[in-house]
Amino acid sequence: MASSLLSTPKLGFGCMRLPLLDPADQTSIDLDQFKQMVDVFLEAGGTYFDTAYVYHEGASETALREALVKRHPRESFTIATKCLAWACPSKEVAQSCLSESLERLGTDYVDFYLLHNVGGARTAVFDAYDMWNFAKEQKAAGRIRHVGFSMHDDADTLDVLLTAHPDMDFVQLQVNYLDWDNPVTQSQRCMEVAAKHGVPVVIMEPCRGGRLASLPDDVAAILEQARPDLSQASWAYRFCYELPGTIATLSGMSTLEQVQQNTSEWKEAGLFSDSERAALGEALARLKTMAQIPCTACRYCVKGCPEGVVIPDILNLVNLELQTGDRNFAKGLYSWQAAAGPASKCIECGACEAMCPQSIDIIDQLKVAAEHFE
Numbered sequence: 001m002a003s004s005l006l007s008t009p010k011l012g013f014g015c016m017r018l019p020l021l022d023p024a025d026q027t028s029i030d031l032d033q034f035k036q037m038v039d040v041f042l043e044a045g046g047t048y049f050d051t052a053y054v055y056h057e058g059a060s061e062t063a064l065r066e067a068l069v070k071r072h073p074r075e076s077f078t079i080a081t082k083c084l085a086w087a088c089p090s091k092e093v094a095q096s097c098l099s100e101s102l103e104r105l106g107t108d109y110v111d112f113y114l115l116h117n118v119g120g121a122r123t124a125v126f127d128a129y130d131m132w133n134f135a136k137e138q139k140a141a142g143r144i145r146h147v148g149f150s151m152h153d154d155a156d157t158l159d160v161l162l163t164a165h166p167d168m169d170f171v172q173l174q175v176n177y178l179d180w181d182n183p184v185t186q187s188q189r190c191m192e193v194a195a196k197h198g199v200p201v202v203i204m205e206p207c208r209g210g211r212l213a214s215l216p217d218d219v220a221a222i223l224e225q226a227r228p229d230l231s232q233a234s235w236a237y238r239f240c241y242e243l244p245g246t247i248a249t250l251s252g253m254s255t256l257e258q259v260q261q262n263t264s265e266w267k268e269a270g271l272f273s274d275s276e277r278a279a280l281g282e283a284l285a286r287l288k289t290m291a292q293i294p295c296t297a298c299r300y301c302v303k304g305c306p307e308g309v310v311i312p313d314i315l316n317l318v319n320l321e322l323q324t325g326d327r328n329f330a331k332g333l334y335s336w337q338a339a340a341g342p343a344s345k346c347i348e349c350g351a352c353e354a355m356c357p358q359s360i361d362i363i364d365q366l367k368v369a370a371e372h373f374e
Contacts, residue, residue: 005146005170005200008078010241011266012048012202012248013041015060019254024340027059035067037259042072044263048248050202051105052082052116053097061104069106079105080112080202082150086125087303094129098138112202113144114172117300117357118161119153132165146170150204152298152357155189162197170247172202174296174357176212177239177284179205185294185358195245203240203249209296211319212236219287226279227269234265235280242271293319293365294358301352301362310341311352311362314369327372334373343369 019030019037038049049068051060061081068077081101085094102108113135115126126132135147149165150172151158162168171194179185194201207213213233215223223235233251240249253259272280295315302311317337321330334342343366352362 005247006245008247009045009047010246010249011041011044011046011237011262012050012250013038013046013259014204014250014252015049015051015064016055017252017254018056018060018063026056029056029059029063031063031066033256034063035071036256037253038067038071040256040259041253041263042076044267046263047077048080048202048250049077050080050112050204050248050250052084052114053101054082054084054087054116058104061101065104065106074107078111078145079107080114081105081110082114082116083131084116085129085131086117086122088129091129094125094131095134098143102143109143109145111145112170113138113147115149117152118149119151119157123161136167148172148199148202151190152185155186155193158190158193159196162193162199166197168199170200170202172204174205175201175203175240175243176206176208176236177280178208178212178287179294182294191243191245200245200247201243202247203243205296206240206249206251207233207236208294209298211292211296215283215287216290219283219290222279222283222286226276230265230269231261233262234269235283237262237266238269238272239280241266290322292322293360295319295360296358298357300355300357304351304355305341306349306351307345307347308341309343309345309352309366310338311366313337314343315360315362315365317373318365318369321372331373334369338369338373342374343367344374346370 019033020028021030022028049064051064083094083097088094115131118126135144138144139147146169148168148170152174173190174185175187175191179187181188191201215232220232223232237249251262253262293315295312297312299312317330317334321327346363346366348363356362
């Protein structure tokens with residue numbers, strides 16, 4: 001099983017940040033552009049598409065039906081989708097997500113089905129709703145080809161989960177060169193745990209929510225000097241492509257240009273040379289000297305905020321100030337990017353911090369943002 005999964009082309013298409021016709025409406029996916037993106041990805045040899053029941057408020061799955069399932073042979077691609085059971089009010093609702101996902105996608109089976117964001121108190125909900133057995137039953141019924149879970153947690157938690165559920169076909173983990181030895185994310189240790197259990201990995205957040213595709217100038221200069229023909233993002237993806245035991249590395253692509261660039265560099269860049277590895281090490285060492293908030297823009301914090309504070313957008317601007325040293329520039333962006341939910345609306349209820357996979361001190365960071373930008 002694992003060996004066949006490892007033959008999957010290593011660049012995966014993440015469908016969490018699709019192009020929008022209206023930036024204020026997550027359901028307004030630009031279907032014409034998305035169709036072009038899908039076609040370019042498939043033509044380059046990609047096959048793995050990753051979505052979830054909740055992405056784009058459900059519109060990601062329906063967009064995949066229109067752009068992919070209706071337009072290409074079913075055997076030419078694989079689809080992964082996910083169930084966020086801990087956000088469902090009951091076992092019945094959680095277990096009904098698969099049927100609704102299949103209807104939205106326009107297919108009678110999914111190739112990969114994930115229990116979405118397992119770990120911490122959320123695991124107890126998956127247990128209470130009997131989601132582990134449900135997924136295995138649906139696999140036996142042919143509606144799921146491979147069962148796994150995604151997780152933003154530490155290596156010990158992953159070990160416990162894979163010990164308790166040894167029949168998982170794969171796991172999805174946050175892995176990138178910045179988090180590789182991070183004491184919170186523990187990317188390297190998580191990969192080692194998965195390997196110990198013989199479970200292959202789908203990599204998410206290889207660019208750390210876009211952070212590694214928009215590096216500070218002095219960090220970017222190190223990589224550009226080594227390979228002026230490659231984008232910053234390609235360094236992050238190539239780091240992950242070379243890791244053993246991986247099924248695919250997901251890129252949350254938002255434009256046709258990103259698909260064209262990522263597929264081109266995936267096919268042409270090749271493995272790291274010794275000098276490139278040295279350059280990446282130098283760039284990483286420089287990057288670690290800069291204080292950054294490890295937000296990946298997963299937006300889990302937004303769902304629980306009673307005041308509608310646009311937390312990821314605000315944290316991104318705090319990071320921008322740290323990286324550029326230009327408060328006025330970040331403040332100018334804040335005046336419109338955070339207008340719908342400024343940091344000062346925070347009531348310090350803590351709901352966001354309880355939901356954050358990165359364990360960010362969000363309340364304190366929002367205070368910094370209010371002081372600096374309002």
